[in-house]
Amino acid sequence: MKLTFTAADEQFREEVADWLNDNLRDEFADIRYRGGPGDEHRFVDERKAWERRLADGRWTCIGWPETWGGRAASIEQQVIFHEEYARAGGPGRMGHIGDTLTGPTLLAFGSEQQKAKYLPPIRDGVAFWSQGYSEPGAGSDLAAIRTKAVQDETSGQWKITGQKVWTSLAHESDFVFVLARVDRDSSRHHGLGFFLVALDQPGVTIRPITQLTGTAEFNEVYFDDAVCDAEDIVGAPGDGWKVAMGLLGFERGVSTLGQQMLFQTELDEIIRIAKSNGASRDPDIRQRIAEAHIGLKTMRYNSMRMLSGGEDGSLSREAMIYKLYWSSWHRNLGKLAMDVLGPEAELIESGPYELNKLQSLFLFTRADTIYGGTNQIQRNLIAERALGMPKEPRGPGK
């Protein structure tokens, strides 16, 4: 058991930090610390330009093999990159989905043609992706997908019809991967296909969803005979669920330590306010600040265990609790921020509804325990997969 990084890894850390220091300045100075969750709709053009700068430095897709322009970075190096990126105030990554979801999916399941067509533009920071899983009727019950894909028998082209929802930044993206039903008589996770679809086409309509924060990062995406070429289905028709589930296992938590660094910045801000406005004398606030600090450290060492686990991509027990842990912690932090501020928390600083950072934190963290699998779904997964407890019978409630 060893908690320190090797000298070679520390040297890598220095290299990352130096590069960020030299590049995240001048025209990119304004986007430091911007574009994170709750702020993803801001500085989009600047952040796309930043992706190209990252690509010039070989800092996109660092986990990819060198053949495809990556660095084949080890888990440790990826962790270090995310930590240093967060420490430097690196903006929310526009290329995140392409880098960590589309890319690894294509590397694992894609054809050579798909790799050659889609990987280089992701690597170069010029193509941006969004994900099309959830539907109005398929939220927690993801397999209840109704969007359908029909293949033209002569051309082989697919036509997709249906609706996806909660598609982050679809209006700023070039492509979306879509899980759709290829067999009309199929149900649940059978008979699905995994499609790579261009967003800029007549069959696709994108409508932003205004959130409780007044901002709009999420969208509804409507497909009305949207076209997808025969060679742009990943895996065989019917293998969509397998591809989609494989994708969920790819991230392996390398970004968790970077995420925690942003959480630390938020907690530091709350502590600073508590000290200055006297809330730090309230015994309950003191307990909760300590609890938040301990929780953040717990997350760090949970992550370290997760990252030190098997290389086979199987989810360890630590990995299964991670989402439930951080989302609950973050939601509590949002409430702690409001309680530390007291009545001041209500005041809006500017604009008709321009919320400050902590107000956004408070409101947006209510989404944390819902997206990516609600806390209730997470608990089901833990109980069923880690503890071997039986599934609840499906079917209509009585």
Next chain:
Amino acid sequence: MKFAFTDEQQMLRDTSQAFLANKSTSVAVRQACSSPERHDTALWQSICEEMYWQGILIPEHVDGLGLGWVEMAIVLEAAGERLLTSPLFAVAQSTAALVGCPASEMRDLLLSSMAAGKVMSLAMGNQSVGWDSVGVTASETSTTTVLSGEARFVPFGFAAAKLLVVARDASNALTLWVVDPQQDGVFVEPTPTMDQTRPMATVRFEQAAVTSDQLLASHADELVSDTLALSRILTVADQVGVAQASLDISVDYAKERSQFDRTIASFQAIKHKAADMMLKVESARSLLYYAACTVDAWLAGEVDRAALHEAAFMASACASDAAFFNAGSGIQMHGGVGITEEYDIQLYFKRARATESYLGRPSEMREAIAYQLLEGDVA
């Protein structure tokens, strides 16, 4: 960076669990608790002779194994899982205190006799966060030094061949002495406790005369404070074991128990409780092994005392909560049988309660962290 067990550590874990599954059974624990010795002396003997757990933290030059705190945590976690009723904690705690003492012949003698299986207990005071309430004084008379006062909650004090005693001297500094429980002026009383798996004693000193060769450390305030932090980490290991076993036996029970024509383990109300229990125990386990690594780093001079104390406060707060939450939730998951003597969950519940505030309440641990964050330094 590899925050996972080495092959040797994994093997130690497997053998510890297997040994205790065989020896520290539900029946054996109950027999040990009700025996006149308050523990199974034959089991302690086989631990000392076959497993050598008493020697884990004892340096090799005094006949110990010279292993690290991760290894100690592994074994104590297994002990908590099986409600082991033995002086292992008392011996590990005494070892931690002695290793921190200045080198002396007496110190090495004590360590090697512990390696040979002698039980020693640390009489620290009244076990609260602050050490201003040490109950024993060391005062000079014209001819000698005498100890007076009372130390409470001394683990396995009634079974100790030697007692390590923290006393406050005339200059208000803490000192550490070794005392023979048989010597004049020393009175050891077993203390009946709600949790019978971790028996305690009260030790009273009435003008007990001590000589200079019994003095292990003077100006020992830092030593005592560090020993307290280390003792918390030892306790955390036990709590993680208790939390894990509470989860395991409750889930097993829920899978067996059928109501409304279904196993109750298929109800989300039960599953979600179990998931929360797993989250608690895995989190406490992460902080336990972080704390164990921190002790090793501290002993190697790689981190400072503040890091050690912070790790102990955090791990203790988290593991105390986890053990109590899991054991309490475990009773609820058992339903009616959970409150019977027959089922083991009640034994875990009692052990979780006993360890929860043994070396300071979780709220005190959090306040110590809050003080560090909002006011200044820890320790």
